[in-house]
Amino acid sequence: MKLSHRSLLGGAFTALAMSMMLSTAAKAEALTVYTAIEAEDLQKYAERFNAAHPDIEVKWVRDSTGIITAKLLAEKDNAQADVIWGLAATSLLLMKSEGMLEPYAPKGVEKLDPKFRDKANPPAWVGMDAWVAAICFNTVEGEKNGLPVPTSWEDLTKPVYQGHVSMPNPNSSGTGFLDVSSWLQMFGEDGGWAYMDKLHENIRYYTHSGSKPCKDAARGEIAIGVSFAFRGAKSKAEGAPLEVVIPSEGIGWDMEAAAIVKGTDHMDAAKTLMDWLITEDAMKMYNEGYAVVGIPSLAKPVEHFPDGILEAMIDNDFEFAARNRERILKEWQTRYDSKSEPKS
Template sequence: MKSIKFAFGISLFAFAAATGSAHADKMTLYCSAQEDWCQLMARSFEEATGIDVNMTRKSSGETFAQIRAESANPKGDVWWGGTGDPHLQAAEEGLTQEYVSPMRDQLHDWAISQAESAGNRTIGIYSGALGYGYNTDLASANNLPEPSCWKDLLKPEYKGHVQMANPNSSGTAYTTLASMVQIFGEDEGFEFMKGLHANINQYTKSGSAPIKAAGRGENTIGIVFMHDAVKQAVSGFPIKVVAPCEGTGYEIGSMSIIDGARNLDEAKKFYDWALSPEAQNLALEVNAFQVPSNKNSETSPSAPDMSQIKLIDYDFAKYGSSDERKRLLQKWDEEVSTLPQ
């Protein structure tokens, strides 16, 4: 952490002075990004403001469920990170509250669009495309062909070699389910999920777990956001990142203030700080390769080039709604997860 203090000390001290938060306060942060990024955000905000942060890391689906369960007596203040769909659902259900940050004019249009679609109850903090990565050593050892499309993953030779998260707990996996429905149409999309199910070796709780397992050599192919696969490759693991040929969905990672937050002033200060270039540039310290929402933030040269990926026109309003999420998850539970493997 010493290097972070030196690198960001001046700007963070200036931010603390500007917010007038030199005295010790407290805040509870629910974080749905990767663990090391969550820890870095919490500790850096403490250094910037003197506000003590109690941070809990869970996947976006788990965090959404927790916030809903606690709605009568909210324990969290800010929910940072994770796919945007559950943030939109939380906004729709009144679980998060409206806030318009003074940092808003520094953000990309897609981040502001996310806020406007939710009545300003959430905002975009980063974006990233869905895809998959595979362990080239394992693929070669098992004489597997190189996959380049979604439908390649249905080939019988990949049986037991594919891993993804459970869409009930993982925002990444829900985005996968919603993307297949949008790419292929609902009927064919669910046929795809059924075919994929036959090749799945495990449904994990966390969205990034499948590619971490592939990096360790415990799994061959992991369906994840591409930036998570890039992190494994940059870390030296034999992972090749694939942007599927049919096109793919994407996420707008989001941030929301929980309705009924006990520490509202501190929550707003974190919200503003998290939208600053200084805070968003911390992603580079932990090899987080998403595209940041602040126009003045830095994007790693290793990050997937969104302009070179065939992105679908993902319908965030529809697939970020509570009714549609419940319907798709129930259909997946009844028609896909119950099938033999």
């Protein structure tokens, strides 16, 4: 039987309509992902994930650790995020205690170092990488101002450094909070606050970013920036006159971690992202910016990263940090916020 032109055209239009419908259905599913990952890394993270899963779009909501943590807590009863990808483990422990996370064991979770996963089964969160505290010292500014290279946290309280030190505000920055919580653990509650009282005398300003003190030191805007080790190593690799110092008393640290937000309407896509972000490919990507990753056997040395990091990392009590977070931040705010930079 011959088909008429009208029949052929009708069939063509039907096929085109079906094709358009399938194309629309095949459009990428969007996940709203809250993060404190360095802004310069967001595109890379999304592109690497999309190389494996082009059908899922990552829509970033990015700010510093403290601000993202506060935003998530404020949205507790009306969650806007689907996934958290790259936020301090101490923040996720707090959210777990508030019942805000959806437990899920990503594929391959057994490969993670036990420190890099929640103790519950299934875990409420999994770790990606760790960042560690360090001092960024600008050797040019140090020589100009007659400043010796500090070798300890205690050194930073010496009168010679007055007005030459910057560090992150712990209410805004995860790096700032790990500094404060680690000092309280290392020196004891009274000793920790006494130390910060003395350090405050030498602080020129507190920043709202964990990397900014080191970036400022790299540019010569200040001699000493309390920051994290990888930022210092990266700035040094770019030619900045920096020494990255690991203080002799030990260093605080925290994990970047990930979790599914309870109540997401995109559970399958969220699980797919969680599966991918602990794969070997993801770990190798994290290792481009962090020396310590969730699967330690995959970690390769990072240029200019200081020696002795693993030995210097304190036995960090994450439960203490999470349980006392609100109290610590309120006390810090009362004592020291007068020197904080204005929030942008």
